[in-house]
Amino acid sequence: MLKLAKCAALNKSPQHLMKGALMTKNNQLIERLAPWIAVVALVVIWEVTVRVFDVPSFIFPSALETAQALVTYSGPIAMHSWQTFWTTLIGFGLGVAVGLVLGFIIGSSRFLYNACYPLLVGFNAIPKVAFVPILVVWFGIGSVPAILTAFLICFFPIVVNVATGLATLEPExxxxxxxxxxxxxxxxLKVGLPRSLPYFFASLKVAITLAFVGTVVSETVASNQGIGYLMMSAGSQMRMGLVFAGLLVISAMAMVMYELFAQLEKRMTGWAHRGQNR
Amino acid sequence: MSAAFVTFDDVSLAYDAAGNAIEDINLSIHEGEFVAFVGPSGCGKSTFMKLCTGLHAPTTGAVRVDGEPVTGPLKISGMAFQNANLLPWRTTLDNVLLPLEIVKPYRHQFRKRREEFVGWARKLLKTVGLEGYEEQYPWQLSGGMQQRASICRALIHQPRLLMLDEPFGALDAFTREELWCVLRDLWEAQRFTVVLVTHDLREAAFLADTVYIMSRRPGRVIERREIELPRPRALETTYRKPFIDLVQELRAQIGEVRST
Structure with a gap:
């Protein structure tokens, strides 16, 4: 991955240097295409590596095999992704609601801020996977532990960001x-809350990707549905093409959601970013 | 002149055990008077402002405003600071309207009388030369323009007491002089009481009726000086001899304070 990024940078920079202002339109096009170029390059490198070193497909499937698995099993994949998607969204929704309220309460009082902050940090330091067995004992296997793991993992950045936004109000x-x-x-309400909105929306981007992590982790150990479960069972049968297809699907879902919240952030708190552009 | 509007009787304030921030302040300010406080940095000028507006209670002594002892934040005052502190998500107009959303009795009338209030804000913005910038956001304004808007915000609810804490400190010299004149004209027109805290002796001498010079921490008033230059004062006066002599005398006194 890293190598790839470097490659892309190397390809781009000479053009920046040589053609300058005249070719800005061209540069803009290249800039917009850059991520796609990187994706294509990664796929090509993947395919070539697997073929050149002749890696057996039950160890590391080629890009083509993964694509084939994606098509062949598109039905089950869609079903399991949907399961993962909605559990993640519910967990995330809970995280946003609780995070906002808790952040507002903690951030609005100096005393609570000082009292609760270390607790929150301590809580956040616990790997959330460790909660899954507990959640299974309490709620059995299925969607509930997945939702709760997603919630537990994603509410922290929201709390911290909202609380910080409120607590750092200028005394003047x-x-x-x-x-x-x-x-x-x-x-x-007049100053603290609007002021913390940029922090809040920035945290949503982080939180949604974390929520996916939480759901998938929980599904791998405590569910018989969802992408996590699908990958786990496909892995145990050595169907690595399917496992990798699952990976791609999770990554795509998380990216789409991330982009959605990035756009939302831009729209809602443009004042916080436009100021820096000038 | 009318009776004393703000009085300080033997007022001291200590934030902590380290000693008084200001000490034994005795003074009275008339309604409609323009006073300036100058002194070395850290002399408790800002503390004085907090006492005056009721944001802080004195450790000893009593502060009275309009005959009443000050017990909590005074709602008849407006404030502006060195940083304009405008809210970046509000337009200039909405920033100026902010006090009306908070101060009684306007806050309960805000929805009903919004049109009228917007009219006040536009008029005020026009007098400080911000006509046409009402819908701009603060970051689209220059520093001087932001400060003008900030002064409008401090005046929109027609306060009887205007507190200014080094409001022009961060501006360049030309903008500063321009804003002196803006403030002078606003004051000549409305005659509210102004307490101006500043480091700039020319600013104090040009704008104020009375200049108080404060000592180093613990801050005491060591000199009260009435500025008897005729009003209305033109900016050109500040480059003439009597004014320059006056500023030099004040400068000498500050110099003594600093060296002791």
């Missing part, structure tokens, strides 16, 4: 409002 801004007789809640 607070004075301006307090002098007018503003109550604490006025300050939080």
């Amino acid at each position: 801004m607070e004075d301006v409002l307090r002098v007018l007789g503003a109550r604490r809640i006025d300050v939080l």
